Amino acid sequence: MDKTENRVILNANSISKSYGAHDVLKDISLEVHAGEVIALIGPSGAGKSTFLRCLNYLEHPTSGGLTLDGEQVFRNPLNPSKQELVQLRRRLGMVFQSFNLFPHLSVLQNIVLAQTLNGKRSKQEAEEYAMKLLTQVGLPDKASAKPSQCSGGQQQRIAIARALALDPEIMLFDEPTSALDPEIADEVLKVMRDLAETGMTMIVVTHEMRFAERVADRVLLLDGGRILEEGTPEQVFTNPTQERTKTFLQAVLNR
């Protein structure tokens, strides 16, 4: 299915990010269509996570801007207001490499918290929705447990449910399985695959090449802060145009 025919849901325009003299991101632009699953791959330090974090402004780009659903997200992209930031982040969901579940709250409360504080649902509705999502990720029995009582894979699935609870337009995944053992990673990847099949727009920074190959609609290879290679999984994995891509893929796929 060629999703590039769908409407453009997110447009990242010429995103650059520098830390002092060090340029981490150099003029990256990306058009994301509704329902697309985009995989960001590349060597460490290439700027993949930084770029992802620029999309929900956990990092502020040094230049460039975002449009969501055709509208400019910020009046002044280089100096967004606190309100604008909050509004943006309520439309994008993020899943972190280190899960970042709230240890002082139960699993259910983790998923409920933002729903009620953001005024999205009443406590009752939020709890019902949270249970629905927990069931969706396969962990309904963990509702009253504390995060510390859950395994890594379970915590990550809960983190996905927590992000989904706000009905985001796009889900951002920052190396979601890098901190997990391979067998455990699979349970998380399965949830992500199921999510993709429901039509969720997803941008995933990952080292899991099989996931990128099978689930992604588009693969972007970042290197040294730039997009080195871009295309469908078939194009990037079987017929890369750049030498660097070939060397990277050889090194990675031979593991």
Added chain:
Amino acid sequence: MIFERWLEWLPALLEGLGVSLTLTACVALVGLPLGLVFGLLSTHQNRPVRTVFIVFIEILRGIPLLAVIYLLYFGLPSGGITLTAFVTMVIAHGLNLSAYSSEVFRAGILHVGPGQREAFASLGITQIKGFFHVVLPQAMRAVIGPMMSLLIMVFQSSSLAYTIGVGELTSKAFSIGAMTFQYFDVLALAGIIYAVICIASSRIASNVEERLKTGR
């Protein structure tokens, strides 16, 4: 106006400061080596020995310094021992410091894992040499920070010597206050002197700690 009086009182207060600093140094000279011994004994392999010292340290740490000062100051004379107030203070405070510093040394020694002991044992180095050349240098790095905090506290607690008539900074300030009835002004100046020294020492101490962590 207040500053003129401050300048007037400064020489006497600085004299008192000198006594406070001397006191601090003497207390450190007594308390730190003693603390090292206690710290070592509290990690001894022999369980009864270890327990005795752990209990002893707990007790010493659990008693206010003031109680120890009074106990020695008022108690020793009846035992036939008369010491100057200064010496009494050094002994009392030294004991107190030994209890606190023993904990720091203990943590520092334990911080150097048993692997180190196995390492030098397998190289044929004796226990004592191994301790001084392998364990202690590494323990020192962990110990410097907390130790400097303890010394700053010793300097602050030297003010308690006022209660037994040692002419340190607080006593000097208080007697000027008693004479002029301008307690607030003179005690404030004394307070500032203490604060400046403590704050500066703290900053230097954390600077040194940072260097040690990142440097070697």
Added chain:
Amino acid sequence: MNGISIETLFSGIGAGLSITVILTVVSFVAGSVLAVPLALARTSHLWGLRWMAIGIIDICRGVPPLVWLLIIYYGISPLIALEPLPAALIGLSLISGAYLAENFRAGIDNVHKGQREAAMALGLTPTHQFWRVVAPQAVNIAMPPSASYAVSLLKDSAKASIIGVADIIFMAQLEVSRGAPAVLVFSIAAVLYLLVGIPLSYFSRYVDSVVRRKVVTV
């Protein structure tokens, strides 16, 4: 001994126990209350507020407790006729406030960065990020050092006797002035401090072990 039994000594000195406990508890509670705005100011983005907080904390901690008590009792008292006990409570509360503020600040700083990021990513307002995610965890981190501070506050309270507060040490001095043997009297005083302090110490270590299981730190 001249007819003074250990029991009478114990009850005589023990009369100061309640004052010692009051000094410790009230100062700790008042200090905790003071510490919250101080810690918030200390971690504020506003440069002026932050430096004012640093100044207050440094000065409160840099001046020895005894000097504080003397300043408040002898220095301020002429203006507002303060009794020894209130003066001691004010002094010890100020000092506790400064120490506890540092504990709270360290607690806030040591909450894992990812926690705040997760809260941000969920679109929580900065206020909610702090009060619902960071602060609860900061309190957990701050509890062990604060519990052990309570133990040292117990011992610091003895300084109040110097400005005339009728605590354990003061009552002990009273007995000595009445002719009781000093070593015995101050040993009893020491025992009383240990009776309160050692359980408090154990409680503090218990708090430490409970909290260790609950936090995600830097």
